[in-house]
Amino acid sequence: MNVCPPNRSPGCPVEGALDVIGGKWKGVVMFHLLHGTKRFNELRRMMPGVTQRMLTRQLRELEADGLVHREVYAEVPPRVEYSLTAKGETLRDIILALKAWGETHVPYYALSKLGVPETETA
Amino acid sequence: MNVCPPNRSPGCPVEGALDVIGGKWKGVVMFHLLHGTKRFNELRRMMPGVTQRMLTRQLRELEADGLVHREVYAEVPPRVEYSLTAKGETLRDIILALKAWGETHVPYYALSKLGVPETETA
DNA sequence: AGCAATAGTATACAAAATGTCACTATATGC
């Protein structure tokens, strides 16, 4: 059962997929975009801890990988909207599975599941 | 629509999950272990491109996260076997989903699915 | 005696990812 090509860069399909969503903030960005189009600062506010710089970079990489669409409106206070592409949508189930897994298996979240009134996911 | 805690380290459950399998080789290691217990060098041979050091590190981190079990046999030529823990098994579906996604959406694999017999690339 | 295989560790270093901080431009509100 050979699963990997001899010695290519994205060693495995698994690796290739992780290259795409493995960035520190990419998964979270994708998750938020699952809920619909978001503006830059809107995303930023949803992700405390991310810096402008990092958010920009992660979004650009997601855009380069064809998962996210970037729409710029030439308005007076600049407006840029990010949304999932069709390809990005194909990751929906995986992102949701990762979220579910994190909630039950990452200590911090597993704990908060025990008593904290969880806010909705929609 | 608050999905993230105020400003905690593993920003989101999604992020927490990716922290765990996001390492460069972790996904692949997990994938190989899905097929059963493997010895150190066995894994190494399955993953051309990984160095001894990196494989050791990734395995130790997976062990620390409770996903992988490390069994050392005090034998003459050392033998160490790695296997998934119950917690590691909970990632099975996600790993397989990542693999499937990679196969259809990562250019390199999407191509090889079409019949390109690229078994040699130096 | 010399070599390979086992599963690593130690050291040194290079590169990539991530992070901080300051800065841009324009318009509105005070």
Added chain:
DNA sequence: GCATATAGTGACATTTTGTATACTATTGCT
């Protein structure tokens, strides 16, 4: 005039990740 908000960019520092190489110890093979 100054602060705010918008969506960034540029220089730089740090952290993480990765590489190369040599080294450990034991035993079997030749």
